[in-house]
Amino acid sequence: MLFNSYAFIFAFLPVALMGYFTLNHFKQITMGKYWLVAASLYFYSYWNVKNLPLLLTSIVVNYFIGHYLHKNISWKKTLFQLGLVFNIGLLCFFKYAGLVGFAQIALPLGLSFYTLQQIGFLVDSYEGLAEEKSFLDYAVFVSFFPQLISGPIVHYQMMMPQIESAENKRFKLDQFSLGLFVFCIGLTKKVLISEAFATWAKPGFDEHTTLDFLLAWKTSLSYTFQLYFDFSGYTDMAIGIGHMFNVKLPHNFNSPFKSKSVIEFWSRWHMSLSQFINTYIFTPLVRAMPKINFRNTMIATFLAMFIAGVWHGAGWTFVVYGALHGAALVVNHIRKKKKKKFPGWLSWFITFNFINITFVIFRAKTLADAGKVLIGMMGLSGVVVPKLGIKSVGALKEYGFKMGSYLYPDDYFLIIMFLGTSWVLYKFRNTSELEKTFKPDTRIAIYCGIAFVFCLFGMNRITEFIYFNF
Amino acid sequence: MRFILAFALTATFLASALYGLILAVDPYNKFGHNLFGFETKAVDFARENKFNQVEHGKKDYTAFIMGSSSAHRYMTKELNRLTGLVSYNYSTQSATPEDYIAMTRHILTKYKPKLILISFGFEELSTQTKADDMFFSSPLKNYLEEVPAEELETNLFNNSYLTLEAIADSFKVIWVNLFGKALHAYLEDGDHIVEKRAKKLKVSQFGYANFEIDQKRMGYLKTLKELGTTHGFNVVVFTSPLSLEHLNKIINDPVLNASHQKFKSALVDVFGVVWDFQTPAIAPYNSTEYFMDSNHPNHHFSTMVLEEMFGANRIGFGKILKK
Known part of the structure; x- marks a missing residue:
């Protein structure tokens, strides 16, 4: 269940x-x-x-x-x-x-x-x-x-x-209250947020044969958000239930989309897996090397990340996913060693887009499907401009631009969801931070009660957690 | 303890209030009551309206128009003029072959039809398109031999009322009845009111993905055709016109285009002859002069479609598909 x-x-x-x-x-x-x-x-x-x-x-x-x-x-x-x-x-x-x-x-x-x-x-x-x-x-x-x-x-x-x-x-009432609070956060993430993004991600990956620029980005960003809220939602619920049993389980996420490097990302995303890989794969690999130096450590880094990718499943997409992240970590370490840094905003931008792009590969059933989305993201399948105050693309037609239709109410809802969840992710404290400062006051209880009820009404769909597949 | 109590009280109160509201409003008419005397419910109960009109009709109808909302604007007076029959427009929103077979059986209990004219949308034969919930809460469901067991049960924990959509629709019902007006009003003979010309020809959202012919629905259509043979009425079917922009979205996508051909072939297989208005021949009519939106022809164009099928002077934008 x-x-x-x-x-x-x-x-x-x-x-x-x-x-x-x-x-x-x-x-x-x-x-x-x-x-x-x-x-x-x-x-x-x-x-x-x-x-x-x-x-x-x-x-x-x-x-x-x-x-x-x-x-x-x-x-x-x-x-x-x-x-x-x-x-x-x-x-x-x-x-x-x-x-x-x-x-x-x-x-x-x-x-x-x-x-x-x-x-x-x-x-x-x-x-x-x-x-x-x-x-x-x-x-x-x-x-x-x-x-x-x-x-x-x-x-x-x-x-x-x-x-x-x-x-x-x-x-313990205090632990149960804390558990209930964290569980409600997780339930909201899964039922109200992740499932909404899932409806926008799925068609692009599984139904469309080509994706124009905006549709491709809508698909990829929707999946990135879906994956995060799905998995972190599940983890929050698990942690919440653990609290109810007076067991403190470790957090798996620490605002991963705030990361300014791939190294930082893996210290914030699926943290228990990262720690496992570090302790039980990376460290033994390094120890097994003939000499512990930077080069061999980088080889071990790449291999460990490659194994992490392949752990997700037997598909070329996971092989490529692991290899890309392994390579990115190596590049990141090299730059760090040479003390090379981008401005903060640029580091974040590069990191987020790298993560977003690799999640496309992660999600796609085949490399061809991933290619379909990535090609669309580059604008190579055309750019369809929605009718928002303009009636024609004019000379841009020669560059693959086309006029589309008006935005549907669902598109406006998507924009609101993207902006809203991004704002929450960047401005608000995450679950582990909220957990540390939790006080069981009435106001929080009312918010939880309201969220819980809307989740109850939103639960009437057949869904699964993404990470059940791995 | 205060936290848990506050949580429990909030959740209980809010859940009860929302669910109670949904049950009281009964937006999908599952319980058949209208406690607040609403003029219209969230999803207009057109089927029940039209069922009653057919059931208690004063005229001796000999022709019936069926289809989804895209068939709303085929005027009975125009069909009467072209065929010499007395017609009734039995089209309802989100109709599917379940509706058509049920409607046909219902009609046969009261009338001796000579013509049944059915407009088919691309999505209607797809396994991905579920029969409308409102069908199963209307009297028409009794004319469909197989009704899924879960659709016959109406209980307090009915799943479709434990949804966010049901909350939204309940508020919509209240809002529309207090501040708005019913968008769908059916005249005598099932005709639709004539609306103002649309300002823009919007492409409606559509969902034709993963198209697979629903074989059960094909069975219903075969039965309908056989009823025509047995009871001596003609069944004339046509594909509902789409605007050029909408049509191009289908035919320019190889997967959708293949599905579209499957849809047309399936109709031809059953009915032998199909009038096809989902072709690029629609190009000259791609404006708000002819369409309300990309898959709803307006009254004017609907009349032109009838002229194309039954009139003496065809323009030629309707293609005839045969076996």
């Missing part, structure tokens, strides 16, 4: 919370954990119960590997490597089987995320940074439903002490 569904908000979540805190209230701590695991597995199975055996198998296998990594065994390294092969193999099989001639199997929901999370656990276990003696606790860590499907990817040592803390076993 989706976070933005009636079944989740009015049935599953209240029951899950009540069961968990009631059992803890009566000092049934173990039963409380069983309840949490059962609720999480039910949440997961609701999508497709056929995915459940794989999740359970993954939990069991990784638990036992992690468990034995703490024993004094001679084949510890081999066991660790087997663990990595198991997890990476699982990911590769489901993501890339189609590429090597096998029939493409539908990617089980959340596989990418819970596999990465467990890889992190195995590495931490191998290095003595994490240990879990209880299978039940480990199951809680992996299956905790707010972050099971699409992250944020959490470290074991970050999450489990919070679950174990006696203080967190009781229902």
Whole structure:
């Protein structure tokens, strides 16, 4: 079930919370954990119960590997490597089987995320940074439903002490209020904002065969905004639910569109994935290099980003996406090393447009589809000028300019949405900043209540979160 | 606690108020009541109006015009003049083949028609175009043999009323009834009021993407054609005129153009002969003298279309498609 569904908000979540805190209230701590695991597995199975055996198998296998990594065994390294092969193999099989001639199997929901999370656990276990003696606790860590499907990817040592803390076993009104506040922000982002941009993005990518200049930019910018509000909305809801359970999950976004460089962008976008890549891919790659110098570090940077791109799926679009970002990071580091800087506004402009363009590649089903949009963005498929006070393009006709029709009410709404959301993104504090300064006052509660109700009315569409596909 | 209470009270009050408003206004006429005595609802309940006119008609109608709003302006007096029949304009907004088969069956319970004239829009045969909600809340639904189960249920948590659109439409209903006037008024015989000439020929928004012929709808049309054979009435069909700008958007897009040809072929397959007014021959008529907007011919042009099909002196802007 989706976070933005009636079944989740009015049935599953209240029951899950009540069961968990009631059992803890009566000092049934173990039963409380069983309840949490059962609720999480039910949440997961609701999508497709056929995915459940794989999740359970993954939990069991990784638990036992992690468990034995703490024993004094001679084949510890081999066991660790087997663990990595198991997890990476699982990911590769489901993501890339189609590429090597096998029939493409539908990617089980959340596989990418819970596999990465467990890889992190195995590495931490191998290095003595994490240990879990209880299978039940480990199951809680992996299956905790707010972050099971699409992250944020959490470290074991970050999450489990919070679950174990006696203080967190009781229902806390202040945490619940905070959770409700953050959840409402996420719900609004997803239901009211992301879905609006989705209706403008989809036709350009999936229906039109050519896109004129304005339509191409409308399509690309709509998708960029859709992706951000969809994913950050989901994360906010996950974090909000985590708070309700007295678990503080890490934020995934920190105003990424304010970034003035690609380096900065990756420190603000999908932060838990960036941290995972940095800790578990980039750093080992650097260490594996014959010599740690700038050149080799850049090679590792490129490779790590390339892997991050390919992690999203088995398609040339993701290969190109990862490669472009890898290259951009390298260029960025080189410029930084040479202390070369653009003026602030230019840095932002270049960064935002680079992100926007690469998101076109990210979204397109094929490179040809991406090319269709990008060609349109360059004006090579013509420029259709809307009838806004002018009746003719005159001599510009020779340069591919054409007169279009009047703007529809929907176009005006789109402009308002772009301007409005841009203003909010740049002027207002983001969710993590709001969370830090949250005070449960009546005025905020009323705003949340109003937003919540409009979201309830907006939820009557069949939608999914974009990152469920990865 | 104060935060949660304030949240809960705000949410409960606002949700109840909005949903209560929607149920009270009943903008899509799903519950069939009119508590505030509105002259018109958000989506004009034309079907119910016209159903009642046909049901209780005083004239012995022998010809019927069907189609969506693009067929509103075919005047019955002009068709009467050209055919010698007594006609009724049964066209309604967003009509689809579900409407046409239901209307035909309804007509046959009361009249002995000799001619049914149907105007088809490009989008009407597409799986992407859903039958209008208003069809399923009108008496016409009883004349469609298969009504989707979910459309027959009307309950308090009816999905289409738990939407932002329903909120907007409810306020629209109140606004129009307090400050505006009903845009659609049907005269005797289902004729549409004559409006002022439009100032600009706007291209209407359209959605022809992912066009796939809806086979169920083709089934309805085949049944309609068979009813014509059984009950002795002619079925004359034509493609609804589009302005040149609108048409060019279709034919200049290879995918849309292919879909457009599929649409025409599908009609020819069923009816054998189709009058096609969606061709570049429409070029001389590409102005507000002939169109209200890009897919609604005005009264003058609608009369010209009737003359083209039934008159003695054809101009030639209508193409005949045959098997």
